[in-house]
Amino acid sequence: MxxxxxxxxxxxxxxxxxxxxxxxxxxxxPSLNDKAVMGGDMTLEDPLGFEAAFTLExxxxxxxxxxxxxxxxxxxxxxxxxxxxxxxxxxxxxxxxxxxxxxxxxxxxxxxxxxxxxxxxxxxxxxxxxxxxxxxxxxxxxxxxxxxxxxxxxxxxxxxxxxxxxxxxxxxxxxxxxxxxxxxxxxxxxxxxxxxxxxxxxxxxxxxxxxxxxxxxxxxxxxxxxxxxxxxxxxxxxxxxxxxxxxxxxxxxxxxxxxxxxxxxxxxxxxxxxxxxxxxxxxxxxxxxxxxxxxxxxxxxxxxxxxxxxxxxxxxxxxxxxxxxxxxxxxxxxxxxxxxxxxxxxxxxxxxxxxxxxxxxxxxxxxxxxxxxxxxxxxxxxxQAFSQIEELGQLKRILPNYNEGVSIDEIRTLTKGKELQWQPTKKVSLSEATSTNLEIYSRPFSKKQPQTLANKTPLFHQVNAAKAGLPPPSPLANYLKVNMLPYSQLGSVAAGDINNDGWPDILVTQNGYLSLYINIAGQRFSQQKIDHLGEDQSTLFNAALADLNNDGWLDIVTSTFKQGLKIHYSDQGNFTVDFERPLPTTTDFYASALAFGDVDRDGDLDIIQGSYSHGVNSISTSQSTNYLWLNNGGTDPVFKPIALPGIPGETLSTLLSDINQDGLLDLIIGNDFAVPDTVLLGRFDNNEFHFYLAEDLFPYTTLTTMSIDSADINNDLTFDLLWAQISGNSMSSGLVKLAPERSCERLIDEQDKQNCHNIQEMRQVSQLSGLVGESACLSLASPLDQGDCIAYSVYRKIYTPHTPLSKLQKCTELPSPWISMAETCESMQTGEFTKVETTNGKPKQKTQRNILYSLEPFSQSYKEIAKPTGLVTTGWTWNARFNDVNNDGWQDLYTVTGVNTQSFTSSNLLFENNATGQFIDKTEDYGLTYFSPTTASTFLDMDNDGDLDLIAVPISNNLLLYKNDLQSNRSKSRAIAFQIEDQLGNHSGIATKITIHYGKGLAQIKELKVGGGYLSFDAPIIWFGLGHHDRVQHIDIDWPDGSRTTLKRELFANTSYLIKRTAKMGAQAD
Structure with a gap:
């Protein structure tokens, strides 16, 4: 007491x-809980600690x-x-x-x-x-x-x-x-x-x-x-x-x-x-x-x-x-x-x-x-587990058919009478006499009735994708699509008006299967059957839209595993086997990145192919060689492959953009892992186009580059450049992270929830099999998953540095259906790979942070500004693209993030450009919080109401469809859009740059690009937000062939314009 x-x-x-x-x-x-959530996926910023107050250079x-x-x-x-x-x-x-x-x-x-x-x-x-x-x-x-x-x-x-x-x-x-x-x-x-x-x-x-x-x-x-x-x-x-x-x-x-x-x-x-x-x-x-x-x-x-x-x-x-x-x-x-x-x-x-x-x-x-x-x-x-691999390999796999949908005739019936029509405008005035004509057409955005919404109503609201005509994916086909690269990170999206009715459509690959969705008057989508595709599309990895034969119809370009690129030419919106053209097979495994542009200025679109082989981070291989496919023109063009300069790496992104604004297209190749990114500047020598290495243009880029984009974020009429990669895995990142089980419960759709829980089970077994081996796989309920797990358990040793080649012997003995794994391991044993020496590689690589370069006006050198602008950390970022989502005249940034194999998830993010050099995380305010892994995204004005809607592709769940409510409750923000029809160059005007002048000395510049993001392709439309301004005073058009046109006339806001360039009567096009 x-x-x-x-x-x-x-x-x-x-x-x-x-x-x-x-x-x-x-x-x-709290710190230990954060560590527990992040687990083995945490990145150590310092060799003796979790966080680094001072970066070790x-x-x-x-x-x-x-x-x-x-x-x-x-x-x-x-x-x-x-x-x-x-x-x-x-x-x-x-x-x-x-x-x-x-x-x-x-x-x-x-x-x-x-x-x-x-x-x-x-x-x-x-x-x-x-x-x-x-x-x-x-x-x-x-x-x-x-x-x-x-x-x-x-x-x-x-x-x-x-x-x-x-x-x-x-x-x-x-x-x-x-x-x-x-x-x-x-x-x-x-x-x-x-x-x-x-x-x-x-x-x-x-x-x-x-x-x-x-x-x-x-x-x-x-x-x-x-x-x-x-x-x-x-x-x-x-x-x-x-x-x-x-x-x-x-x-x-x-x-x-x-x-x-x-x-x-x-x-x-x-x-x-x-x-x-x-x-x-x-x-x-x-x-x-x-x-x-x-x-x-x-x-x-x-x-x-x-x-x-x-x-x-x-x-x-x-x-x-x-x-x-x-x-x-x-x-x-x-x-x-x-x-x-x-x-x-x-x-x-x-x-x-x-x-x-x-x-x-x-x-x-x-x-x-x-x-x-x-x-x-x-x-x-x-x-004992491996001894069962032969028996498990004999099991029959029932694959889902993603090529469902209606015929082209039914699509034409659905869209008949709902087309958006262009209206001709008055005669235009050019800045100087030229050998070309410009025809200007316009159509107004659809008017929405203003709604009385709460003050804190998010800018976007999520629409039930299935009810909008975007069918949900079937349950995950197998274990590999959860755990094995590249299968686990597939899901592409491309936007464009496929049937030329004025409404943007979308092309999606999800779980390795291709689906084409036609926009029905901005109200819903209807899936169109692509007749030539067989039942098993599981080798499809990537798909993009581009008009490659200049006939005014968007064609489909697909990447297939070990079968090269295929072009599916459009027959006025229909796709049949008669119009399919495979490109010559190269040594690559598959094209993980595509970009399009007329690099040689001959009037048609060429193709940039970024290649991916095995995902091994310390080697380079001929299977990762990147190519420029030169288009020789015509209605049925022939493409010539040219190997691009630089060390072959595991490429995830290719950006074709005139980054130095000299009128010629340049190329940035974003590589995952040890191989540095490749920066190539375009130029003509003796009337022949070449890409040249520019190793010293940027002092450093990112280590795990996944997405690259160019945009003018400060409206100084020069392009800034963003590299996005894996970031936010450290304790100091500040990102909100959830345990996977908690992210599953946030999902609305019950099938999505079930998929999510199945994924977590497979992820945990995968982690355990990586530590103890094949025996962990037998805990899976499905024999098919057991077989995939055992095969992947022996195959994944190729990802482990310093693994003796003798340890790959089991892998070479894998039976069908894992023959591709066996071939990969066998090729490693036979010495077909080259270890990458990157000690003196250029540019240098930074980890766990994004890179944002802005061109200094006086020194004409690039300054890295990711941290002061607020874009240094965006999570495990796959796609990061600039767009003006609130029509205020400043480019915002949207990123999609996540991977199934991580022990935590972070949300996709929306950063608002506040016009002062800062990007503010407005994800929650804008209604875009979503914690399940997502690989690709595209912005498009789905309903022609004058604001950008959003479609994103989760790895395993339903497509995400977000409608933008800007014009419903914030009608003072206006926009203007431009499409190109170029009869003197590539038909869609890809690589055209438009500069608008409006207000009191205000100006913006945008470039028409197809590529740069990870498995993401925007529609060929240039979009400008104008804030409260109701018109543009004049525009400058920099054409892909290097010529410039100044259009001296007012163009009105809340309007979409079609600019058609043709040759004058009697003039010869070059």
Whole structure:
């Protein structure tokens, strides 16, 4: 009862409770929850931490790298360390009032330490000052050590992450050896290594270390002292606490900084990539040496809490064997050079060295245990699972038919009488005499009745796609479409007026199948059957629309797996086998990126093909060669392939745009993984067009480039350039992330929800099979999925760097229907691949951030502005395109994001350009929040009402159709649109640039592009928002052939214009 009545104790307990709750709720547990959600998909910004306050540049010297790594380490640990210091001082103050600070038995004292440490949730570095405090106040050594060792390892969230990220046997091994160290080794260590601890040495609490005066301590047990006022007790607490805090800071902070410096030095000299590369022992003694060296390395590093889980999950994915991974999983985080220094300071050098050695030995033992478990249990199960592959391969696959729909005759009946008609305007005035004529036609946007909507009504509302005539996809056909690249990321969309009725239609590939949807008067879509396509379209990977024979009808270009490109020429909106033309087969696996433009200025559209092979990040192969297909013209043109300059890489995006605005088309090739992006400038030499490498035009681009776009975002009439890639996987990204299960529940459609849950099951099995092998696949319910999973489990080893070719033998033995996997593995074994050397590659590559370049007007050099504009992070971004969605005269940005194999999802994003150089995330305000993975998107004015609607393609769910309500409730915002009909060049006027002049000195420029995004192709329409302006004063037209026309006449807002260029009577077109 004396303890309860002592107000100093109550104040000390209250302080500790407030500090702990503040830390747990404000930092530790939210941070751990974020780590748990992101799991093994988290990107580490720094080799010793999750976040980097200072970016480590490749140009840094060794000293600079060590210095900034140390600063990043301090930044990462500052919250936990601050809490550790506050808590340590508080515990010293509290226990100075408590006479009994031990239990009778060693095990009881050890368990008391676990009881103190496990809930704290601080890393081993932050627990060190707490251990120092406990030891100084006279707590038993068992309690001190158990608290320090249990805090970073036995926290409930850390344990849940352990079982989520790793197979059961690995998680169990880590826990078993952790408990062995804490519950068995610690008591024995204290008994046989440390000198007998004298309790009376601490009972006076008047030593120098405790900084409590003898005058105060003499009154501790005096009953009259218990009757002091709250003010006196508080005064005592404050004075004593700050003395203890000063003591603990002086004793531990210098050692903390030294530990950070030493850890930064070690990880700089021996980075994680080197650890993976050199762990290839060839004999028994070298194996033992490697395991001991790795254990010493792991024990040394002062890493933050849960870092061990994330880095080991990453290293395992890179091919680190289980025996080595288990060593790091145990040694990282449970002890460190900082803990070592604190033990040396408080318990002596001998104790520190022996405890370090014990953790090393246990780490090696854990590695051996996991290795034996894998060898004699897991590998046997894997072999048994693989033995079933022949039988599973014989199962019949029933594939869905996506080529449903109505005939062209029925489509013509549905659209008859609903066509949008062009009306001729008055005679136009050109700026100078030319050999060409311009004919201008117009049609007004449809007028909507203004609606009374709530002030916070989103700009967009989602329309039920199925009710709008866009049928939902069938359930996922198989496991591969969830987990295996490129099958898992398919879903293209192309917009354009296929039947020339004035309404934009869409062409979609989803789950590898092609569907054509005709817009019926802006009210709904109707699927048109494409007669020549067979029942099995599963080899279709990409599809685009372009008028390749200049007949005024959009043709379809498809990419097929190992069968090259095919052109399906339009027969006035119909597509039959008689009009199908396969292009000559090249060595590529499939064309992942397409772009169109008249590069050689001969009046017809040429094709840029970006190729993709196996998705292996460290190699280059002829199957990834990119091509320019030159069009020789005519109604049935022949295309000539020309290999493009640059290192072949896994291309995901190709942008044809006049980026330097010299009148000639340039090309940017966006590559995933190690191969740098390729920047090519176009020019004519001796009347022949060539692309030339421009390696120094941009100092750096993105590592995992997926989408590239050019647009004038600040209305200075020069093009800015955006590279979008994987970003936001780090703790500091600021993106809202959901666990996949939560994202499933957000879906409206029940079939979408079911698909989503099926995907999560497959994802989890895929992650497990990547760690333990084929045996994990047998947990899937469907035998078809089991077979796919087993095949992919052996095939995925090609993605693992440093995998010995002998490990691919199983893969080469895969039967049909996995013959393509077997061929890939066999080609790798025969040496048909070239390892990419990118040390001096240009441009340099940046990770985990987008790149946005703006042209400086005076220096004529590019300045990188992604961070100040707010576009540096957009998630796992597939497609990112600029459009003016609110018609205010400024280009906004919409991105689609996500991947099924990640342990978290983030939403598609809409960034509003606020006209001051800033892009503001308005996703929720605009009604576009959507957390399921989405690959492609296009904006189009579906209903001709003067605002841009949106169609996006989720990987596995219904198409997303969003109607823009701008004209329903914000009628002051106006727009103007332009279409081109060029009888002197390519018919659709692709690569035409239009500059509008309006208001008081205002101007905008846009370029007509087809390409640049990932599997996304916009309709050939140039769209300008005008804000409150009701007209354009004049326009400049820069034609694809390099000529310019100035149209000096007013053009009115809320109108779409068709500009037709023809030759004057008697004039010869070039």
């Amino acid at each position: 004396l303890l309860i009545k002592d107000r100093r104790i109550l104040i000390s307990l209250l302080f500790l409770l407030i500090v702990s709750i503040t830390f747990w709720n404000g930092s530790r547990y 490749s140009t840094f010297s060794l000293v600079q790298t060590i210095f900034y790594t140390t600063l990043n380490w301090v930044s990462t640990n500052q919250k936990g360390m601050f809490f550790g210091l506050l808590l340590a001082a508080g515990l010293m103050t509290l226990f100075s009032l408590v006479q009994r600070r031990e239990f009778k038995g060693r095990m009881s004292n050890t368990l008391f330490g676990v009881f103190l440490g496990a809930p704290l949730g601080v890393c081993v570095n932050c627990a060190a000052p707490i251990a120092k405090a406990l030891h100084t106040t006279g707590m038993r050594n068992e309690t001190t050590l158990a608290t320090m060792l249990s805090s970073p390892t036995l926290n409930v969230i850390v344990l849940s992450m352990l079982f989520t990220l790793f197979p059961f046997y690995i998680a169990l091994t880590k826990i078993a050896f952790t408990l062995l160290l804490i519950l068995i080794v610690v008591p024995l260590f204290v008994r046989y290594v440390l000198p007998e601890q004298s309790v009376t040495a601490f009972s006076g609490i008047n030593t120098v270390d405790c900084h409590v005066s003898s005058r105060v301590s003499s009154k501790i047990t005096s009953p009259p002292y218990l009757n002091i006022s709250w003010f006196a007790a508080t005064t005592w607490f404050v004075g004593t606490y700050f003395k203890q805090l000063r003591f603990i800071v002086v004793k531990t902070v210098p050692l903390m900084l030294l530990a950070g410096l030493l850890g930064a030095t070690l990880i700089t000299l021996v980075p994680w990539e080197t650890v993976v590369t050199f762990l290839k022992p060839s004999g028994y003694f070298s194996l033992v040496a490697a395991m001991l060296g790795l254990a010493v390395f792991g024990v040394f590093l002062p890493v933050p809490i849960a870092f061990d889980l994330i880095i080991v999950a990453t290293l395992t994915a890179l091919g680190m064997p289980v025996k080595f991974a288990m060593i790091l999983l145990f040694t990282l985080g449970i002890f460190s050079i900082y803990s070592f220094s604190i033990i040396w300071q408080t318990m002596g050098r001998k104790a520190a060295l022996i405890l370090y050695a014990i953790v090393v030995i246990l780490g090696v033992s854990a590695g051996i245990t996991a290795h034996l478990w894998e060898t004699y249990t897991i590998q046997v199960k894997n072999q």
